Amino acid sequence: MTLRFRRLWLTLALLLLLLAIEFGTSFFPLDRAARPLLLIPAVLMVGAVGTMFMEVGRGPEIVRLFAVAGLLWLTILLGLGSLDPMTRTDYYVQGASVK
């Protein structure tokens, strides 16, 4: 088995391990607001697929530029889009009712 195939097999094993961790931890009694932390293994899995299966480090330089640009704009999209739900404070107003 060549080094290339060995790396692919190891990547698959890593991905299945991360999936098992993600699946197992989802049964932990985490607070509802903290449960998005379950996405951490998924982020690692995305990194593994991008580097080992898609071989982002192998092509021309501009490939890395496009990959980084995609992540940058995704970060801006999710970061700016999440600002309102993450920072808004609702104040209780006595006597007010929602119609």
Next chain:
Amino acid sequence: MSETYLPHGFQYSSARHQAESAISGMWLFLATEVLFFGALVLTWIYSRHWNQAGFDAGARQTNLTIGTINTVILLASSFIYSAGVAFIEAGNARRLVQCCAAAWLLGVVFLILKFGVEWRDDFAKHLFPGAAFAIQGPLGGGARIFFEFYFLGTALHGLHMVGGLVLVGWIIWRTRHAEFSSTFYTPVIVVGLYWSFVDIVWIVLYPLIYLVGRGP
């Protein structure tokens, strides 16, 4: 990509330049796809934040078993296609066809489980957000929004899967016509990038749909 001595389009300085342009072009397309699916993830963040209890009540109705099996299937499919790329690099076209056929079949199994079994079950349980939606009461609104996300997200991913199956089938057809060798296999790489990206989208959708809402 050692295609220096192969014919190439007039607009490229070499066959290598042509191959690098094709690969870069696919990466640029995938960067736009990241933003396309990013908007879907933002919808999830926003909707769940304002309707946590109802949203999670909806998530608990999803079929975790099928979702997990489908994740394993897509990971295996992406791995097998990558092995096919390694085989054609070594000049083994027969193995590439076998790998592509296996990846293609796994993709079909995914679609059958997703839309033939899981969606059908969801419709039977009245989980489509229509007039007869199953979850009523104070949690009904959030659950309805969850299932709007669920059906839209899985349908968009499914459409990308169908596109990927067509492309993988096209690679099989071209390989069987002896169009690829260890000196020319750029389309195999380009389709592999797309196939792995579809896998990445599912890797993100899986916890959003099946895991985060399954709390105590």
